[in-house]
Amino acid sequence: MNKEEILIIDDEPQIRKLLEINLESQGYKVKQAETATMGLQLAANHPPDLILLDIGLPDINGQDLLVELKNWYNQSIIIISVLDNEEEIVRALDNGASDYITKPFRTNELLARIRACLNRNRIEDNKTVLTSTDLQIDLLARTVTRDNENVKLTLTEYKLLVLFAKNEGRVLTHQFILKEIWGVGFQTDTQYLRVFVGTLRKKIEQNPNKPVHIITESGVGYRFI
Template sequence: MLSPDNILIIDDEHQIRRLLEITLSANGYKISEASTGKEGLSMAATSQPVLIILDLGLPDIDGLDVLKKLREWYLKPIIILSVRSSEEDIIKALDIGANDYLTKPFRTGELLARIRVAIRQSQGTSENPVLNFGSLAIDLSNHTARKNNELLKLTSTEFSLLALLAKNEGRVLTHQYILKEVWGMGYIEQTQYLRVFIAQLRKKVEDDPAKPKMLNTESGIGYRFGS
């Protein structure tokens, strides 16, 4: 439930909830749902969503009051989705603390874009995918690798090789496959390149290059990262 991309939908219309659930799920968000104001308030507290989509026309509590209550403690984005299109309602909602206001019927693409805006603003910067193996950390999007938090000086080829093996942790990769992926189709038979580079990598990555724990060799086949 405490997913980092969880969105809470508070809306009494089953059809809308269903539409949003499908659309948002398809775009990688996890969904929580509530059909009343009371339920919505309690779910916001328990599921800690990164964003709330709130309908103003709820059966029990007025939407603006729900918004006000939420804003007493909930600091992340709230997007209003409502049939009420009067300027007065919009201004009120925005001034109480909504981040955005869309009138039904809405365009799903636009809603998704506005959700991205809201989340972007509330988060600032997002983290990148990092492969971690004990003292070794490989940051694929930054093209950097660290051992004991110290930046390793790897050449481009060395990094490609390390990343390829690490991405396939535990799997044996054949010489040919590695050569094809790192050097290109024309180098499938240059097995010696691979040996030279593996040795260089081990010097930089392993605690004891003579007894490798990460870059393991499978004699006659290829190499394997980790266990």
């Protein structure tokens, strides 16, 4: 197998060095960027398998960079943040970060996270069919079947279902879903989401009044099972 490539975007040289040594010893290929601009460039030139992004960069707001990257980069981004900035971490996760780690971190912990993310990517990338007990989503054919019956979904409904299925078991916040499906700027239109969750439930749930797949997490978002 080819060496997996990891891009580090961090302005602190010591941290980059520390990460470089550890990651290379694990057999990863490492690229480094000191600034957001440079990071974007490197990532665009030759997309890495994973990005480690320090959210507290000097030249640009890390959250903005994250949003920018997420526009086209669909592998994992793990953000590095200083401790005690819960709010920033939550925001980063909303913006599509896969995981986070706070400084100072233990290398073993970080390596475990990286392995987990890369694993997840490998699975997600290769899977063209997502299945659960009664549902089946074929990503290539763009078809959904329930109990072997074809289910007709509109584009938005389909996108929503795929997003749910790819994040099975995880609570997705309204904000996150809105951003993923409708794009940045629609984060307050939670009513869209309600309508579409409603129609989706009618199509994929046995009993739309007692949903078993799309679970409401009041005040937070939805969870797909």
